[in-house]
Amino acid sequence: MCVPAGSSASERTAAKGEPAVFLDRDGVLTRAVMVDGKPYPAKSLEEAVLLPGVEAACRALREAGLPLICVTNQPDISRGTLSSHAVARINSWLLETLGLTDIRTCPHDDRDDCECRKPRPGLLCAAAADHGLNLSASVMVGDRWRDMMAAHNAGCIGVFIDYGYDEPQPAHVHYRFPSLRAAIPTILRLTAHRSVRHS
Numbered sequence: 291m292c293v294p295a296g297s298s299a300s301e302r303t304a305a306k307g308e309p310a311v312f313l314d315r316d317g318v319l320t321r322a323v324m325v326d327g328k329p330y331p332a333k334s335l336e337e338a339v340l341l342p343g344v345e346a347a348c349r350a351l352r353e354a355g356l357p358l359i360c361v362t363n364q365p366d367i368s369r370g371t372l373s374s375h376a377v378a379r380i381n382s383w384l385l386e387t388l389g390l391t392d393i394r395t396c397p398h399d400d401r402d403d404c405e406c407r408k409p410r411p412g413l414l415c416a417a418a419a420d421h422g423l424n425l426s427a428s429v430m431v432g433d434r435w436r437d438m439m440a441a442h443n444a445g446c447i448g449v450f451i452d453y454g455y456d457e458p459q460p461a462h463v464h465y466r467f468p469s470l471r472a473a474i475p476t477i478l479r480l481t482a483h484r485s486v487r488h489s
């Protein structure tokens with residue numbers, strides 16, 4: 291769970307702020323590059339491709355008034371096999387093309403022991419604090435166990451895009467779909483009745 295510094299117990303448990311949709315990047319917004327049954331990120335903007343239906347899906351979520359926050363692990367930056375510049379170029383393109391509210395990147399690897407690498411909830415917690423979001427009313431969409439564990443650790447609803455990768459499966463999944471496009475009606479339903487809107 292995210293614990294804001296200096297907040298009281300009642301403030302921590304109160305449902306404050308707007309719901310949002312947190313979106314993993316590779317395999318949710320963009321096509322993952324498959325190597326031996328496991329997904330890897332595009333190495334350059336030229337290699338990056340949106341998955342089918344993602345533009346329309348993001349439009350539908352935006353039109354419902356939902357902030358769209360991309361949260362992405364990019365450990366190849368720490369490993370020295372991918373430049374932060376290449377990641378930033380892909381991120382800028384996604385921000386503009388999909389009308390995202392924000393995109394947050396963890397550039398670290400496990401050995402860096404940072405607070406932001408999923409399954410830790412640091413990326414989601416920081417975005418929630420900066421944008422005034424209600425994490426318990428928000429949805430996190432991802433295609434790997436780290437995404438679903440980050441959702442669990444942040445107190446979000448976990449929506450798993452299941453491609454049948456040859457890797458450990460997530461322990462905490464609330465909903466399971468074959469694509470982001472297929473998940474949209476459920477995400478809209480989940481966030482609509484939890485929305486804290488003032489007219």
Ligand SMILES: [Mg+2]
Pocket residue numbers: 314315316317318432433434
């Ligand atoms: Mg992914």
Ligand SMILES: [Zn+2]
Pocket residue numbers: 396397398404405406407
């Ligand atoms: Zn990190």
